[in-house]
Structures are given as structure tokens and as C-alpha cells.
Amino acid sequence: MERRGLDADGYIEREGSLGRIQPAFAELVAAARGRLVEAYGSRLHSAYLYGSVPRGTARHGVSDLDLLIALHREPADEDRDTAEVLGRGLDQDFPAIDGVGILLYGKERLLSEGERYDLGWFLACLCTPLLGADLAEHLPRYRPDGLLARETNGDLAVLLPRWRARFEAASEPAEFRRMNRFFSRHLVRTAFTLVMPEWGGWTSDLTESAEVFGRYHPERAAQLREAAAVALAPVGDPAVARRYLDDLGPWLAAEYTARHGTKAPRPEA
Template sequence: MEHRGLDAYGYFEREGSLGQVQAEFAPVVAAARARIAEAYGRRLHSAYLYGSIPRGTARPGRSDLDLLLALHREPTDEDRDTTEVLGRGLDQDFPQIDGVGVLLYGKDTLIGEQERYDLGWFLACLSTPLLGSDLAEHLPRYRPDSLLARETNGDLALVLPRWRARFEAASDPSEYRRMSRFFARHLVRTGFTLVMPRWVGWTSDLTESAEIFGRYYPLRAEQMRAAAAVALAPVEDPEVIRSYVEDLGPWLADEYTLRHGTKAPRPTHQPA
């Protein structure tokens, strides 16, 4: 029987925990905890892990370390510079990770009404507490419904022009590799949340996400499976990226709008 990430009442179970961190990554997590506390001091409200490391599915040398930091106030340019130094240092010091991603917000943004079904859901359901008081205590419980689908990934149509501009400006194979990974991950996750209310469940596994998507869109199933493979093993082929920004991405954006509508306008939170 499939485990669909929900409790007996149909609410999301929080995925990941510090107890699931594999032994290879325990020193990375310990260093992140210590360095975050030292870098931000009293400015920090709380810190969280997300992604494959707290899920216990990370691959040494291939997985990145993903962090969400909540400050008492909205971050300044100095705070963002501190984040960049923090991430670069962890990446350089620990060969078992391949990059560090850090999301940085003020706590009021994370628990505010505008982000209730996007960043708030992300913190409450997909992030593992690492430091400080858990902001999830201030957020509701969530179900895999169309509102959540719309507010998490209903902005692909707005993101695609930035992707195209980035692709057209690129020429270095390493940049193509980074883009292929980032774009593929985003598309697979968007494809899954498109069908999430019909499947009635949650998974963060990209391969499983693509398979579930394919049950509802068989004509696009192979394309999404290939994107899931690229998300896990990025490529330097620009034609793969071109297919994302000219074919799969536009189709997915149109279908998403048709099914769930458009995400409520807000400032951009993550680089596209």
C-alpha cells in the first residue's frame, strides 16, 4: 500500500527529522547548527533543514545541504551577505555535500497571511527544526487541496520568462548543468502538485513524483520521467534546457492555470 504522507485525518505529516540524518551527514548538520548560531546570534529566531538530508535519502558527494533561516526582523543586505559566506564555507569544508542552499526570511513573513499556503506550508510540513522555537506552532494544518497547489506552484508562467533570459545569456557548460538541475526539479515538483489534489497525498521523491504525474498525463509521462532523471543527475546539454523553457514548461504552466488558477501576486522569493 502506498504511503501518501498524510495522517489518518488527511493532513500532511511533517516529513524529515534529525533522527533520519545519515551518519555521513551528521558532521555537516552539526557544523551548520554551530555556524548559524555564531553568524546570526540574537538576530536568529529559528533555523530548519529541508530536502534529502533530513529525509535520510541524501547521496554523499551529490546531495546539497538545504537550510531555511528565520530572523526576528526582515533580512538586510548584511544578513544576506552573511548567508552567502555561511553557505560557501560549509560547501568548501564538507565534500559529502554538493552545494548549499539557504532561504532567509523574517519570521513575520513566514507565518503571515500572504504566505500561509506557500512558505508557511513549506516550513510546517517540509522543514525540520534545527535551532530555536518552531514557527510551525503558529501555522494551521494542511491538506493536499487545490488552494495549496495554486499557492505553491501556480506561478510557473511568471517564472518562465526569467528562465528563458537566463538560458539565452548562458554559454558555459557548468551553467547549463546548474540550470538543468534547477529547472528540472522545479518542473517535476510543479507537475506533481498539479496532480496532488487528485492523487490525495504528498511525496518529495522526484522519481515517484514523475511517476504519479504520468498516471494522469500519460502523453507527458516520459518527458517528466526524463526531467526527474536530470534533476538527480544534471546535464550540460543546452537542448535539454531548451525543451524545458519552450515545451514542457509552457504546457505545464497553461495546464496548471486551467486546473488551479494563478498564484496570488507577491514578491519573488527564490532565484529563478
């Protein structure tokens, strides 16, 4: 029987582990662990890996390193500056990766009721413990239902104006490349969670996500397959982002709101 990322009771299984990290990324992860402790000291509650590195699917020189950092208190500007310096240093020192993404939150927000089906789910199901006590021990188990769909990606309509502003401000191919990767990932994951309750499972694989979506919306299947390809091998063509902003993004936002409703408002990160 196909498990579709669920355990025997129908809950989403936690993906990734330190044991799945490929040898090419082992030194990078060890350096990240050491630099996190040095950078945050007693302010650090815990840290987690997510994405392709802990899933064991990272590609040398192509994939990025993704980190979630939980502090004992809400982060201040100093903490965000530290994260930027940390990420830039890891990116410069390790050619195995192409960029570092860091999410930075206080532990109380990660465990809050308002984030239970968004950041809480993300930590409990998609993040691999790297340092400190695992906050997932204080969170419930999750099913791939409509509530999870709404609270994870039910804000695309709110995000699109910000994406457009970012697009209009960009001018360099490197900016468009980063933008295309980010937009593509977000749209593919949103498209997947649109149909996730019907499919009845979870996957973080972008190619599989696009294929699952295409079963329910064949008229948009080709667009999602293209977006998944760009997410994995980003290009610097601004026309890619423009198509997302003019067509796929608005359609997906409207469809999502109609089917799952709108994500509850969150405080700005």
C-alpha cells in the first residue's frame, strides 16, 4: 500500500535525518553547527536543518542550505544581522552549496497556537534537529487536511503584490535567478497543498508535487512541471517571473482562496 509520506495512523511522517546527509555536505553541516553556537551562544534554544540536505537529495554546487534557528526570545535586529553574516560566510566558504536560507524565530512563536498549523507543522514535520532540545516534542501530529492547507499556503494573494514590487525593483540576472527559484518553489508547493487533502498524503519533492497537482488540474500541469524544473535549475530570465505574476500566481491564489479560505493573519516576521 502506498504510504504517501504518512505513518500507519495517517499522520505526516517527519522527513529528513542527520543520517541521510551525503558525505559531500558533512563538513558544511559540521561547520554550521559550530558557527551557530559561536554566533548565538546562550540566546540559542535550538537549530534545525530542512530541505534537500537532510533529505539526502542535495546536488553539489546547486542546492542551498536551509536552517531554522529558534531563540529563547524573539529575535532583534542584531540577531537578524548575525544570521545574515552567518549565512553569507557559509555560502562563501563551502562551494558545495549555492546559497544559504535562514529562518529565525523565538521559540514562543514557534510553539504558539496561532502558528500551530504553519510554523509549528513546518518544524515538527519538515525540520531535522541539529542543535538543542527539539521543540517538536511540544507539538501535535498532523494530517494532510484542509486546515493544514489553509494555514500553510493560504496567503498567496497577500504575497503577490510584494513579489511584484520585488520584481519591478530587480535589474540583474542574478537577482532574477534567485527570484525565479524562490517563486517557483513557493508556487509548486502551494499548488501541491491545494490538492493535498484530495490526494491524501505529503511530499516535499517538487517534481512529484507538480505531477500530483497535474492529476487534478491537467490544464495547468505543464506550467507546474516547468516551475518545478526552474526551482531545481533556476534561470535568470525575467520572463519566467513575469509569467508567474501575470498568470499562474493570480489563478492559483484565487483557486486556493475559493477552496481552502484565507490564512489567518500573522505578525510580520
